[in-house]
Amino acid sequence: QLQLVESGGDLVQPGGSLRLSCAASGFTLEDYAIGWFRGAPGKVREGVSCISRGDASTNYADSVKGRFTISRDNAKNTVYLQMNSLKPEDTAVYNCNTAPPSLAWGQGTQVTVSS
Numbered sequence: 001q002l003q004l005v006e007s008g009g010d011l012v013q014p015g016g017s018l019r020l021s022c023a024a025s026g027f028t029l030e031d032y033a034i035g036w037f038r039g040a041p042g043k044v045r046e047g048v049s050c051i052s053r054g055d056a057s058t059n060y061a062d063s064v065k066g067r068f069t070i071s072r073d074n075a076k077n078t079v080y081l082q083m084n085s086l087k088p089e090d091t092a093v094y095n096c097n098t099a100p101p102s103l104a105w106g107q108g109t110q111v112t113v114s115s
Helices: none
Strands: 003-007 018-025 034-039 046-051 058-060 068-073 078-083 092-098 109-113
Touching: 003 092, 018 034, 018 092, 018 109, 034 078, 046 068, 046 078, 058 068, 078 092
Parallel strands: none
Antiparallel strands: 003 018, 018 078, 034 046, 034 092, 046 058, 068 078, 092 109
16 A cells, blocks of 8 residues: 655744654655645645655745755655744644645644744
8 A cells, every 4th residue: 555654743933943754655755756745724735845756856835945855765765854944834734745646645744833
C-alpha cells in the first residue's frame, strides 16, 4: 500500500522552529516529486513547497520563501520541511503528497504558532 505519514507538528511560539517529516511506505520517494501542503479552517489547502525527483530541485510559496527548507533523505525514504521564523499565519495542518497530489490525503500534522 502506498502511504505517506506526516509527523513533527507542535505548538510553537512566533519566531520558533519546527521540522516536519514525511515518511513513505510502499514506494520510493526519490522517484516522485513530493510536496508539502497546508490547510487551515476556512482556507483552501495550499502548496507550501516541493522537491523534484532526481536532482532534488526545490520550490517554495512566496509566503514561506527564505524561512522554510525542504529536503529529502533517500536512505530513510523521508522528506523533511524545516520551518524557521514561524508566524501565526503558518498555523495549519500540514500534509505531504506527490506533486501534483495523487495519493489519498493522510491525517497530516498540526502546526500551531501562538504565544
